[in-house]
Amino acid sequence: MQKKRMTHVIMRHPLLVRITHWVIALSLFVLAMSGMQIFNAHPALYASDASNFGSPILSISGETDAQGNPHGWVQIGRVRIPTTHVLGWGDNGQGSEGARAFPGWATIPSEQDLADGRRWHIFFAWIFVLCAAVYARFAVKLIPTKADFKALPHTLKEHLKPWKIPPTAELNPMQKLAYFGVVWFVSPLVIISGLALSPSVDAWAPWLPWILGGRQFARVWHFAAWIALTGFFVGHIAMVVLTGFINNMRSMITGRFAVKGAK
Amino acid sequence: MRRARFLALTGATALAGCSGIADKLGQTDLVRNALALPEHLNFAILGTGQPLAREYRERDISPVFRPNGFMPPSSPQYAQWAADGWRGYRLSVSGLVAKPASYSLAELRGRFNRVAQITRHDCVEGWSVIGKWTGVRLGDLLAVAQPTSAGRYVVFHCMDDDGSGTLYYESLTLRQAAHPQALLAYELNDKPVPVENGAPIRLKVPTQLGYKSAKYVQGIEVVAMLPGAGGYWEDQGYEWFAGI
Numbered sequence: 265m266q267k268k269r270m271t272h273v274i275m276r277h278p279l280l281v282r283i284t285h286w287v288i289a290l291s292l293f294v295l296a297m298s299g300m301q302i303f304n305a306h307p308a309l310y311a312s313d314a315s316n317f318g319s320p321i322l323s324i325s326g327e328t329d330a331q332g333n334p335h336g337w338v339q340i341g342r343v344r345i346p347t348t349h350v351l352g353w354g355d356n357g358q359g360s361e362g363a364r365a366f367p368g369w370a371t372i373p374s375e376q377d378l379a380d381g382r383r384w385h386i387f388f389a390w391i392f393v394l395c396a397a398v399y400a401r402f403a404v405k406l407i408p409t410k411a412d413f414k415a416l417p418h419t420l421k422e423h424l425k426p427w428k429i430p431p432t433a434e435l436n437p438m439q440k441l442a443y444f445g446v447v448w449f450v451s452p453l454v455i456i457s458g459l460a461l462s463p464s465v466d467a468w469a470p471w472l473p474w475i476l477g478g479r480q481f482a483r484v485w486h487f488a489a490w491i492a493l494t495g496f497f498v499g500h501i502a503m504v505v506l507t508g509f510i511n512n513m514r515s516m517i518t519g520r521f522a523v524k525g526a527k
Numbered sequence: 528m529r530r531a532r533f534l535a536l537t538g539a540t541a542l543a544g545c546s547g548i549a550d551k552l553g554q555t556d557l558v559r560n561a562l563a564l565p566e567h568l569n570f571a572i573l574g575t576g577q578p579l580a581r582e583y584r585e586r587d588i589s590p591v592f593r594p595n596g597f598m599p600p601s602s603p604q605y606a607q608w609a610a611d612g613w614r615g616y617r618l619s620v621s622g623l624v625a626k627p628a629s630y631s632l633a634e635l636r637g638r639f640n641r642v643a644q645i646t647r648h649d650c651v652e653g654w655s656v657i658g659k660w661t662g663v664r665l666g667d668l669l670a671v672a673q674p675t676s677a678g679r680y681v682v683f684h685c686m687d688d689d690g691s692g693t694l695y696y697e698s699l700t701l702r703q704a705a706h707p708q709a710l711l712a713y714e715l716n717d718k719p720v721p722v723e724n725g726a727p728i729r730l731k732v733p734t735q736l737g738y739k740s741a742k743y744v745q746g747i748e749v750v751a752m753l754p755g756a757g758g759y760w761e762d763q764g765y766e767w768f769a770g771i
Contacts, residue, residue: 275660279724298762306653314589314647315654367541373550378651379764380553381563386771390565463649464573464770465579467734479647479655 274433276521281402284395285516291392292493294384300366301373301381305406309487313478321484323363326353334361375472389458397450405435406444412437426506433523439503446496454489457482566579570768577706583645589656592648592715594723597695600686600743613727618711620668622748623678628671632713632727639663643682644708644734648740651765660731662712665747666705674701674749682754683730689759697741698757698767699732701749708733711744736769 277285286342308320326336328347336347336352348354354361357368357375368374372384383392416437421437422429435443459465460473506513515521552558599605608616619629630638642662669681681704685695703709710731712720720726725742732739738760755769 277596294549297542297549299531302653306650308654310654313655314587314657315593317591317593317654369539371547372542373548373553374543374546375550377764379760379766380562382651382766383565383764384549384553386569390568459651461653462573462758462771463647464569464734467578467580468573468576478647483653 271522271524272424273520273522275519276433276515277519278402279519280398282304282516282519284399288295288392288395288399291395293495294372295392296490297370297372298384298388299486300342301371301376302378302385302488304365304371304376305378309484310480311477311484312480313473315480321524322487326363336363345510358371367457376406393455396455403447406440406447408437408440408444412440416441429507431508431511431521431523442496442499446493450489450492450496454483457485461486465467471505540743552693564614566766569766569771574700574768575702577702578734580644580646580708583647583657585645585659587657588645588659588716591656592724593656594721595650595652595655595737596689596742596744597689599722599726601688601690602686605686605743609722611727616745617686618728618744619746620672620748621746622682622750623675624669624749625673625675626671630668633673635663635711635713635728637769640669640708643714644710644731644733646708646731648731648733648737650737651760651769653690659714659716659726660710660712660729661714661717662710662728662731663711665711665730668711668747669701669749672749677683678749678750679690680753680757682748682750683741683744684748685741686743686745693759695740695741695743695759697730697759698753699739702734703735706732706734734770738765739769758764 290337305322307325308315308317308323310319311317311321320339321341323339324337324347325339326334329336334348334353336348336350336354338347338351341437349361350367352365354367355369355374356362356364357371357373364376371381373380373505419437424437429436456472456475459469460479466473466479471481473479476485511522539548547764553562599609612675613632613662617629617631618635619627621627640663641661642664643659645657645659647655647657649655665681678682678701680698680700683697683699685697687695689695699709708731712725712729712731713727714720720729727745730739730741730744738758741758756762758765761767
């Protein structure tokens, strides 16, 4: 039978996926921004169980020098990266600048307010976990198959010109791997490392901080998972824009997605 | 380069917008009430049992037990007691109890079992330190006092103030107070509790965040209803449960 290259519309995402997608998107935004607020209360990470205050593996701080000039920096190990006016020294959320790890425009609330930041964070952590639980039944579809790995080199080549990637009914191997990583590894990591920060959870499940290398190390994992999620977000948005913005957005709002190929 | 700058600026502006919206929403009663909900859920799931916090080895003890909060208490009475080796200081147990009492440090050491724990202290700010706390079980003290059936909470009255005259206080449920690791500590790392860490008596509850472990405890009162939000930091918006 001859196949025609023509466009037709399929139902790509079931309603439950579309709803959880957008609620998770909102949650991750609030979690990231309130998480930066919480980090600001003690802007240092330690690769251990208790804090070895003299040797954080990462810290973000700032101060003014003898001439009164502000300096902000990110310090990783012994390397100090100047980040004045953005990280370490920047917007304090009250219309001026001061020593502050993440700037006011990036945090919830914008002013330094650990109590409220924690309330936002824990509220949306619950929303995120509940949505993730609903979403879990669709996650099986994301497990890569042998055929996916076989097709990977071809898809990689295609991704050099993302605007030429044809819309298909099935996820391409690159998409599958990216979603698989985020759903099966990064999301569980961000959840368990977050739980491990709670002294009450730790009393119920002492193995939880232990498998992560201790409570402070769990904070490192939590931070690393956030960086990974942010990286995924940037790539995700770029691909949504480059591979047919209207079609992609429609598929996540109404579920309808135009694909090329035989009916 | 120009495009990267434009994208970064767009991103920052979008974040600032979100932050601004959240600030406005955070001032409405609806959102404030919603944001207060998880604490009840967390307490129901985590706060009603009595699992034990992990206990560490001597060699895990942090070189310095980082002090935090208000220190030292500014009252002349506290200074005098501190200078005088705590002679005259008494820890009172009062409120809805059958047998109110008060104890000197010597009486606390003499009349109750001496217990020690090496536990991790998790500050709400995010850092942790490990220390060895020795003292008497809060539950032992309360067992002698015999809370009446109307008693539901234990309030800890402290001697430190925030500089504007407001004294520090904290509270636990009677069940939390009966946790085997809830300790009234008179020693930190085998020495009398230093002033910056809460001399002469510090409450230690290792399954909750650091601000629950009230320093400079002077009075223990069993009550039916919590005063205020149940603690100094709770009155500033922090969670009362503080297990997360």
